[in-house]
Amino acid sequence: MKNRKLNGPFLTRRGTPLTIAGEVIQPNQTYDLELDYSQSYTGIKISVPVRVIAGPKPGPIVFFTAVVHGDELNGLGIIRDLFFDQVPKLKRGVVIAIPIVNVYGMDNYSRYLPDRRDPNRCFPGSARGSLTSRLAHLIFTEIIRHCDYGVDLHTAAVRRTNYPNIRADLTNPVVRKMALAFGCELIVHSKGAEGSLRRTAVDRKIQTIVIEAGEVWKIEPGVVHLGVQGSLSVLRHLKMIPGKVDKPPCQIEVRKSVWVRAEYGGILKFHAQLGDVVQKGQTLATNNSVFGREQNLVKAPADGIIMGMTTMPAVKPGEPIFHIALCEIPYKTLKRRIGSRRQAELHRQVQKELGTSLLIQPL
Ligand SMILES: [Zn+2]
Numbered sequence: 093m094k095n096r097k098l099n100g101p102f103l104t105r106r107g108t109p110l111t112i113a114g115e116v117i118q119p120n121q122t123y124d125l126e127l128d129y130s131q132s133y134t135g136i137k138i139s140v141p142v143r144v145i146a147g148p149k150p151g152p153i154v155f156f157t158a159v160v161h162g163d164e165l166n167g168l169g170i171i172r173d174l175f176f177d178q179v180p181k182l183k184r185g186v187v188i189a190i191p192i193v194n195v196y197g198m199d200n201y202s203r204y205l206p207d208r209r210d211p212n213r214c215f216p217g218s219a220r221g222s223l224t225s226r227l228a229h230l231i232f233t234e235i236i237r238h239c240d241y242g243v244d245l246h247t248a249a250v251r252r253t254n255y256p257n258i259r260a261d262l263t264n265p266v267v268r269k270m271a272l273a274f275g276c277e278l279i280v281h282s283k284g285a286e287g288s289l290r291r292t293a294v295d296r297k298i299q300t301i302v303i304e305a306g307e308v309w310k311i312e313p314g315v316v317h318l319g320v321q322g323s324l325s326v327l328r329h330l331k332m333i334p335g336k337v338d339k340p341p342c343q344i345e346v347r348k349s350v351w352v353r354a355e356y357g358g359i360l361k362f363h364a365q366l367g368d369v370v371q372k373g374q375t376l377a378t379n380n381s382v383f384g385r386e387q388n389l390v391k392a393p394a395d396g397i398i399m400g401m402t403t404m405p406a407v408k409p410g411e412p413i414f415h416i417a418l419c420e421i422p423y424k425t426l427k428r429r430i431g432s433r434r435q436a437e438l439h440r441q442v443q444k445e446l447g448t449s450l451l452i453q454p455l
Contacts, residue, residue, distance in 0.1 A: 097148050102186055104238045110153065110186065112144055112234060117186060119148050122179055127234050129195070129227060138196070140227075142235065143175055143189045151185025152330045155235055155242040156323065158190065160212050160289060162197020162204065167245025167303075169311030170319035180324070185332045188235055194227070203250065203308075213285060215292035228289075236293055241270065241330060242300035243323060244289050247315075248307050251404040252412070253446055255366040255397070256305035256318050256439075259284065262345055266299045273329035274301065274322040275339045277367075277430070277439055278399055278417055280346045301326075306446065307403055314442035321438065340439060342429045346417040349399060354379060354407035356387040362405070363455045364414070367443035368398045369427045375455050376414055379407070392416060395423040397430070403450060 098119040102110040110117040113125040123146075126139035156175070158167025171191040174180070180187075192198055196205050204210055209224035216236075217228025236242065248254040257278035260271035271279045284291035284302070293300040303322065306315040327333045354360075358379040364370055370392040377390040390413055400415030407413060419426055 098150060102146060102150070102153070104153070105240065110238055112142060112188070112238075115144075117144055117146050119146050121146050127230055129230055130223065140193065140195055140230065141191060143191070145175060145179055145182060145187045145189070147182030147184045147186065147332065149184040151183070151332055152240045153186045153188065153238055154327070154330065154332070155239045156187065156189045156245065157193050157231070157242065157289065158245040159192040159194050159198055160244060161210075161246065161249075161308075162194040162200065162202050163250065163308040164203070164245075164247040165198075165309060165311050166247050166306045166315045166319065168192060169316040170245055170323065173316055173320050174323055180327070180333055182327075182332050183334065185330070187327070187332070188239065190231070190235065193231055196223070196227075212289060213287035215287055215289050231289075232292070236289070236298060237296065239293075239298050241326075242290075242293055242298055243274075243326060244300060244302045245319065246302055246304050248304065248400055250308050251402060252400055252415075253307040253366060253403050254304045254400045254415075255446070256303065256315060256442060257346075257399055257417070259290070259302040259304060261294055262347075264294065264299065267294060267301060270299060270326060270329060271301050272339065272343060273325050273337045274303065275325050275337070275343075276303070276318075276322065277340055277342055278344055278346055278397065280349065280399070280417065312445065314438075314445040318438055318442050344397070344417070344419050344421065344426075346399070346419065348418040350393055350396075350416050350418060351412045352376065352390060352393060352414040352416060354390070354409055354411045354413055356381075357408045358382070358387050358406070360390070360402075360405045360407060360413065362401075362450055362452050364398055365443070365447040365450065365452045366398050366401055367439065367446075369396075369423070369430050370398060370416065371395050371423050378455075390414070394418050395426070397426070401450075405451070
């Protein structure tokens with residue numbers, strides 16, 4: 093029964109026909125839909141764009157969401173490349189892609205909505221709630237609750253950049269397998285914040301991971317390449333497209349991380365970059381006064397991998413400079429495993445590319 097071609101519409105996990113924006117989803121069809129969300133001051137309709145790609149047979153229903161934070165555009169580039177520039181031929185199941193969730197935020201050059209709320213703290217939302225709560229409710233009731241799996245695409249916050257990493261609840265075995273299948277070198281364990289799309293979905297057994305990669309207001313080629321490969325690997329893992337899951341030789345599950353913060357107001361010279369394996373006590377940056385006098389050396393507090401860093405080369409006391417993933421693997425082993433990753437060329441390419449927009453100088 094399971095492998096038979098469908099004669100009627102796709103069914104949700106509740107056994108009802110999968111219906112999105114009033115459209116009943118039929119097999120072997122691609123739909124471009126608009127979810128009615130809100131209205132401008134002039135009463136013009138504001139909608140959220142959704143592409144639905146349906147395969148020939150029953151199978152998992154998977155969502156891909158981007159631009160939940162209005163300034164995080166890499167996910168938009170990943171979805172465009174994956175599902176718009178070419179439509180993958182699914183063996184089974186349905187992909188639901190939302191390239192821009194936070195349409196108001198992106199239009200207003202903002203992470204948030206015009207009511208200044210963070211949409212990723214407002215799920216599952218409410219039909220009678222605030223502007224943001226209504227968006228969360230719309231996305232959750234129309235899309236997310238019908239799904240079995242999901243991938244939510246993010247970047248670092250403003251003035252920071254992230255080495256591509258997956259955020260996932262690694263205590264959940266289904267989520268863990270999906271996180272590994274995406275193929276990032278770093279997989280960070282966390283349940284996610286209360287009210288986040290991921291946590292709210294996983295609480296309802298919609299197995300969801302987040303990717304955090306690159307910086308705001310950019311569609312970065314290496315991040316898009318890696319995001320596309322990772323998303324395709326997830327679809328392979330779910331047996332929705334043919335082929336094998338493509339993983340790098342070294343994947344590290346990160347359960348602790350630490351922020352290295354500035355002690356003095358000053359101008360930074362960076363000596364390390366995203367993706368570098370660093371050793372406790374290693375100098376990562378020099379903090380100079382505006383007149384060029386050295387104020388202090390910013391050192392790694394522990395062995396680990398640089399998972400995030402500031403893109404702002406000037407700091408005030410307390411501001412974050414580096415985010416270091418702490419690994420249980422000893423430094424030398426880590427250095428060898430990560431350093432010799434010939435097969436991980438994609439990661440090296442991304443590392444090189446993300447580093448080029450920052451001046452990294454040897455000590
Ligand atoms: Zn985000």
